[in-house]
Amino acid sequence: MTTMQAAVLRGIQQLAIEERPVPEPGPGEVLVQVNAVGVCGSDVHYYQHGRIGDFVVERPMVLGHESGGVIAGVGPGVDASRMGQRVSVEPGVPDLTCPECLAGRYNLCPDMRFFATPPIDGSLAGFVTVHAAFAHPVPGSISDDAAALLEPLSVGVWACRKGRVSAGSRVLITGAGPIGLVATQCARAFGATEIVVADLNPHRLKLAADLGATATINVADTPLSEAGTEPTVLLECSGHPGATVDGLRTLNRASRAVLVGMGDDGLPLPLTFIQSREIEVTGTFRYANTWPTAIALAASGQVDVDSLVTGHFPLAESEAALLAAERDPLAVKSVINPQQ
Ligand SMILES: [Zn+2]
Numbered sequence: 001m002t003t004m005q006a007a008v009l010r011g012i013q014q015l016a017i018e019e020r021p022v023p024e025p026g027p028g029e030v031l032v033q034v035n036a037v038g039v040c041g042s043d044v045h046y047y048q049h050g051r052i053g054d055f056v057v058e059r060p061m062v063l064g065h066e067s068g069g070v071i072a073g074v075g076p077g078v079d080a081s082r083m084g085q086r087v088s089v090e091p092g093v094p095d096l097t098c099p100e101c102l103a104g105r106y107n108l109c110p111d112m113r114f115f116a117t118p119p120i121d122g123s124l125a126g127f128v129t130v131h132a133a134f135a136h137p138v139p140g141s142i143s144d145d146a147a148a149l150l151e152p153l154s155v156g157v158w159a160c161r162k163g164r165v166s167a168g169s170r171v172l173i174t175g176a177g178p179i180g181l182v183a184t185q186c187a188r189a190f191g192a193t194e195i196v197v198a199d200l201n202p203h204r205l206k207l208a209a210d211l212g213a214t215a216t217i218n219v220a221d222t223p224l225s226e227a228g229t230e231p232t233v234l235l236e237c238s239g240h241p242g243a244t245v246d247g248l249r250t251l252n253r254a255s256r257a258v259l260v261g262m263g264d265d266g267l268p269l270p271l272t273f274i275q276s277r278e279i280e281v282t283g284t285f286r287y288a289n290t291w292p293t294a295i296a297l298a299a300s301g302q303v304d305v306d307s308l309v310t311g312h313f314p315l316a317e318s319e320a321a322l323l324a325a326e327r328d329p330l331a332v333k334s335v336i337n338p339q340q
Contacts, residue, residue, distance in 0.1 A: 004126030005338065006062045007318040012050040015063070015319045023129045024075075030082060030132045031073030032089055036148040037124050038066030039321050039334040041177070043116060047322050052262070057118045063318070064124030064336070065091035065115035068147025071135060078132045088147040089123060090134040090154075090291055091115035107158075107288040114286070124318060126338050136291040139299050145335050149182075149305035150294040152333075155260065156182035157294055158287035160190045163233040163258040167191035172231035173213075174224075174247045175238025175261055176204035178308055178333050181211055183235045183260070185303040188212035196229045198243065203330050211304065219243070224250055236260055241267045253277045260284050308333040314340035 006020045025031040042052060043063045050057045067089045071082050094101050094109030101109050116122025138147045156179065165171055169192040173180050176199035187195045188211075197208035198217040205216040217227045224246040232255045234247045239261030248257050249270060257279060274281060297303040311334045313321040321334040 005315050006121075006125035007064065007315055007336070008060045009046055009057055009063050010060045013047060015047060015322070017316055017318070020125065022127045025073050025078070025129045027076045028078060028132055029075040029129045030071045030078055030087075030135045031075075032067070032069040032087060032128050032130060032135055033072040034067050034069040034123050034125060034128055034338045036068045036144040037064040037336045037338060038145075038148045038152065039064075039324070039336065040066055040152065043122075043124075044322050044325065046116070055118050059119065061116065061118055062121035062123070062125055063116050063322075064122035065117075066148045066151040067091065067115075067123035067128065068138070068144050068150070072127065074132070075129075082132070085137050086140070086142075086147065087135040088138050088142075088150040088291065088295070089128065089130050090136060091123065091130075091151060092286060093131045093134055105288055107286040124315070124336060124338065136295060138295055141299050142295070143306055145309050146298050146305045148335060149308065149333070150291060150298060152178050153182045153186070153294040153298065153303060153305055154287040154290035155179050155284070156186035157290040157297070158284050159183050159235045159237070159258050159260045160186045162282050162284050163235055163256045165190040165192050165233055168193050169233050170194035170229075170231045170252075171196070171233045171235060172229055172247055172250060173197045173208075173235045173237055174243040175199060175236070175240070176201065176208045176216075177237065179260060180204075180235075180237035181208060181308055181332070182303070182305065183237055184208050184213050185211050186297070187235070189297050189302045192233075194231070196227070196231065198224060198227070198247070199238075201329060204332065207307075207332065211307070231255065234258065239263055245270060248279070248281075249273060251277065251279050254279070256280045256282070258282055258284060309335050311335070312337060
């Protein structure tokens with residue numbers, strides 16, 4: 001096979017299915033036949049607006065960065081026995097030589113080449129090449145969908161690590177979208193004993209309760225300030241300014257706030273509150289070294305990402321997959337099958 005289909009963003013709200021050559025794996029790379037791609041909010045944002053902050057789509061770009069598949073080719077220097085291996089693709093390859101990479105913080109590498117972040121093409125295509133070390137083998141107990149969704153699961157793992165969630169933690173999660181829902185499950189797996197999830201969408205709150213939240217708050221009915229919760233860790237997964245500030249203000253002394261949702265530079269934070277309580281505030285930017293943990297959590301059944309999937313789409317219907325969450329309040333995570 002020399003050509004493949006790819007879902008290419010050609011402009012704002014212009015998605016085309018194009019015939020493209022199958023890429024050749026370079027030295028140290030593998031070729032992955034992509035079997036499942038999860039739709040992320042960032043894909044939808046690029047589709048709707050053509051940009052996220054400083055990242056602007058200036059020429060056609062293949063979308064997609066949550067992907068699982070099978071190794072279908074190896075480049076020079078890669079063990080040929082990896083052919084046929086089922087893998088989950090970690091979609092950002094850093095330069096592995098800069099001070100951040102050498103310090104182990106490769107997610108902060110300034111030369112990161114991240115799938116579906118301009119100008120790098122993503123994985124919403126029949127095949128994709130990636131550094132062999134970033135194609136993580138998965139056991140047979142992990143489905144193709146789950147292999148793809150180890151990427152958002154990694155965001156949840158990283159959020160819990162940054163928040164130092166551990167046995168006995170009391171965690172507040174604002175936002176019950178896919179990231180809030182994986183963060184809920186990760187918090188439980190990390191040992192949190194109180195996991196309160198806040199959102200406006202009753203369906204998603206129900207899902208959060210099913211996946212391990214010990215309590216849920218519908219902020220349409222009960223403001224966070226009146227919910228009586230006093231967490232030791234806030235995992236802010238909504239990016240909503242009100243949720244961020246209100247969530248911060250519930251925090252106990254010497255607690256931690258982890259900003260995972262995409263925020264707004266103009267948001268005024270309650271600095272006196274933060275200072276007088278010695279609250280630590282940190283952002284998260286993707287993740288580093290999370291796949292081994294994500295694979296173990298999914299393979300052991302401690303985290304269930306398959307239950308987040310609310311729709312499957314062939315590649316030709318990628319646009320419908322992108323729009324599903326906006327059109328249907330019951331939709332959580334769309335998965336596209338590039339081989340269909
Ligand atoms: Zn680097």
